[in-house]
Amino acid sequence: MAEANDPENTILLETSKGTVTIKLRPDLAPNHVARIKELAREGFYDGIVFHRVIDGFMAQVGCPKGNGTGGSDKPDLKAEFNEEKHVRGTCSMARSSNPDSANSQFFICFGDAPFLNRQYTVWGEVTDGMEAVDKLERGEPVRNPDNIVSMKVMADA
Incomplete structure (x- = not known):
């Protein structure tokens, strides 16, 4: 694990390929972080599939x-x-x-994507479990997609 986590600003993302820990960045995007936490607390993400997984991208x-x-x-x-x-x-x-159409969909970058800088709202970073993200089934769309088993705010886990 990375530095000591702030439980209220840490997401525990359990995927079909393993657990991913995400540090939320309310200092960068307070409204987006609030939305991610709100949807996670409602169980919105539980069972949702990774529908677009592009090797080397996201x-x-x-x-x-x-x-x-x-x-x-x-x-x-x-x-x-x-x-x-x-x-x-x-x-x-x-x-x-x-630009003002973000709602519930998000992505995790596999590598550098500088063409997205200042075009998309960054709200967090994976601090542990990136190897689980690397194992996700690829495709656009993904034929046999992996999914989020559960997504929780650490303070609630």
């Missing part, structure tokens, strides 16, 4: 339809673009071409 999850076309029933979020770089382990919100 693994995307968070669509209740399992195909990238849906989100939660909550309103879309205003962008909170920041200076944090998209590098291996970065957690960032997916969106449509509208």
Whole structure:
């Protein structure tokens, strides 16, 4: 594990390939972090598949339809673009071409993706378990997708 975790700002992401620990960054994107925690606490992410997993790029999850076309029933979020770089382990919100359309879908970067910097809202970073992310089934769409077994705020676990 990385540094001592703040339980209220740490996500425990149990995937079909193993456990991933994510440090939330409310200093970068307070509204996006609040949404991730709210949806995790409601059990929204439990059972949702990684529908888009591109080798060397990222693994995307968070669509209740399992195909990238849906989100939660909550309103879309205003962008909170920041200076944090998209590098291996970065957690960032997916969106449509509208910058203010992030809702529930997010992605975890496999490697550096500088073309995403300041275009997508970074809200966290993987501090442990990146090897589980590396094992996710690839595809766009993924034929036999892996899923989130459970996603919890550490303070609630």
